[in-house]
Amino acid sequence: MIDEGRLDDSDHGPAARSADPAGDAARKFADLLGERGVRVDGPVEEGRAPASARRIAAVSSAPLAELVERALTNSDNDIAEALARQTALADGQPASFDGAGRAVTARLEKLGLPTGGLRDRGRQWSRPLRPRLRRPAGTPPGARVGRARPRVAPRPDRAAGGGVQRDAAGERYQEADGRGLVRAKTGTLTGVNTLAGTVVAADGRLLAFAFMADGTSDPEGAQRALDRLAVGVAAVR
Incomplete structure (x- = not known):
């Protein structure tokens, strides 16, 4: 496209x-x-080059790590969907919603992450999974996480929000105590608001967090509440 x-x-x-x-x-x-x-x-749309054709040029996509970074920074659902389906193809699954779900779940299990309770839209996510998903992103390249070695891990400071990067929520924490300390990614569905990321606490520790508000009727109000929670974590000593 x-x-x-x-x-x-x-x-x-x-x-x-x-x-x-x-x-x-x-x-x-x-x-x-x-x-x-x-x-x-x-x-x-139906053109095919003959077998004897000589290649004169080729175009490749951006590296996978850059695609992941853009998907996170811009809350880009198109790239996220494409990455999920490519994960399915790499695992021998059909490039469909179901295939992507099975493949992503399998990859999480290979990383030793808890997937019990992991469900589709409108159902419960595994609570222990959310904050532990942040660990591979903060792991140095080549290091092992759980039982596997991540091949692609975007830098933690590239997560959207937190006054470091922008996402669909706009400039976040620009006037709050969490400016420059909170690096987080929003997630939004109808009636559901989430915020997950890392924060440098007042005592200098790097902490991972994940918050979810379910059954919300005021998404902007829910997101503001999640922002206050993240700023509160930044004050931890």
Whole structure:
């Protein structure tokens, strides 16, 4: 897709989307080839190069760690969904919601993380899992976590929010006591608000936390309450 299929100038959040993002990308690519003197015959969506074709150029995506970082920093659900389905393919599962769920759960288990009670949308998450998910992100490259060695671990200070990075919640903790101390990621569903991350406590310790508000009717109020909790952790001695 091109620009995540967005039809405006936005780079995150809700937006009008293309009904055929893959087709749009193929047609744009064909147009660019044509501008450079390369003829494209037939429907571009169905085009295939002959076996004798010679590769003249190739394009790769950004490294996986950068994709994870952008997904976290921008609360980018498109990238998160693509990463989940790629995880499914890597585990021999179908690239579907169910396949992604099974593959991600299997990866968590390989890391020795508790997955009991891990469910889909609208159901309970494993409470011990949330704060322990932060540990692999804070582990030095190559170090073992549980029974496995993480291959990709975004830096803890790259999590959105906390006055360090922005996410869909905007600038967070800019005027609060947690500025520069709280590095956290929001999570939002209908009636559910979460905040998980790390904080440098008043005594200098690096602490991991995870808060969840369920059954909320005021998402902004719930998020403000979670922010106050995170700032409270920063005051721990």
